[in-house]
Amino acid sequence: MVNSMGFFSKMKQRRAEKEALEQAAAQQGQLGTWQSQSEKLDVMINAVERCGNNDIEGLFDPFDTGFLLKKDEYAIGLIANCALLETRRSASSYQGGYGGVSFPLFGKVRLNTGRSKGKLIAGEESITSISDGEVLITNKRAMFRGDTNNKEWLYSKLMACEHHPEGYTTFAVSSQAKTTGFAYGADVANEVQFRLELGVAISNETTDQLLAQLRVERQQLDAKKPLSPPVVGLSNGENPR
Numbered sequence: 001m002v003n004s005m006g007f008f009s010k011m012k013q014r015r016a017e018k019e020a021l022e023q024a025a026a027q028q029g030q031l032g033t034w035q036s037q038s039e040k041l042d043v044m045i046n047a048v049e050r051c052g053n054n055d056i057e058g059l060f061d062p063f064d065t066g067f068l069l070k071k072d073e074y075a076i077g078l079i080a081n082c083a084l085l086e087t088r089r090s091a092s093s094y095q096g097g098y099g100g101v102s103f104p105l106f107g108k109v110r111l112n113t114g115r116s117k118g119k120l121i122a123g124e125e126s127i128t129s130i131s132d133g134e135v136l137i138t139n140k141r142a143m144f145r146g147d148t149n150n151k152e153w154l155y156s157k158l159m160a161c162e163h164h165p166e167g168y169t170t171f172a173v174s175s176q177a178k179t180t181g182f183a184y185g186a187d188v189a190n191e192v193q194f195r196l197e198l199g200v201a202i203s204n205e206t207t208d209q210l211l212a213q214l215r216v217e218r219q220q221l222d223a224k225k226p227l228s229p230p231v232v233g234l235s236n237g238e239n240p241r
Helices: 004-052 187-205 209-223
Strands: 074-091 093-095 102-104 117-123 126-137 141-146 150-154 158-164 170-172 180-183
Touching: 004 187, 004 209, 074 141, 074 170, 102 126, 126 180, 126 187, 141 187, 150 170, 150 180, 158 187, 170 187, 187 209
Parallel strands: none
Antiparallel strands: 074 126, 074 180, 093 102, 093 117, 126 141, 141 150, 158 170, 170 180
């Protein structure tokens, strides 16, 4: 007679071993991701510390950018395959007080809203790609050189700098009426955004503040370190099925 209890017991054991191996593999993957993030953060902290001490020799790649740099200006990063972005507003419209008819404004059309009781409705703003090219990040500015447009963002005139997880950054500059920026893609977002933050910090002499922020991130990352996966053994040297 076949010992069915022993057969089902082995099946149960093999299932448990397979689940344990899958869990260990998942934990190993989580640990690998954490280690990669940890190494990148250490590189960033080291770079900020060195810049704060004016120790930049050999820190950045000595690539030929093709951009003309000013006195005491040096390259922090060159990003290819970028898109120049500009905020644009769609055409305004006028909604009258007689039946709600709307029509676009153009030329020198004048509206007497006091009599018709209508209202001017502003068009929606959107960020639009207007040129393809490359961006050089330095310790004084970021520069876009494109096929149809060129742009410069001086850190000393920045009013706001906003990074977006989709992989683009927008700038509000005191000398420019429109919000502009450039897109670079989500795959390199962390690298590009860090180099921009570093450039701004060097220009504004606030590397100590950036370093403090990174050290807080270091503490938060250390608190989230995954456990090392347990060593899982198989009974009778068999592979899980």
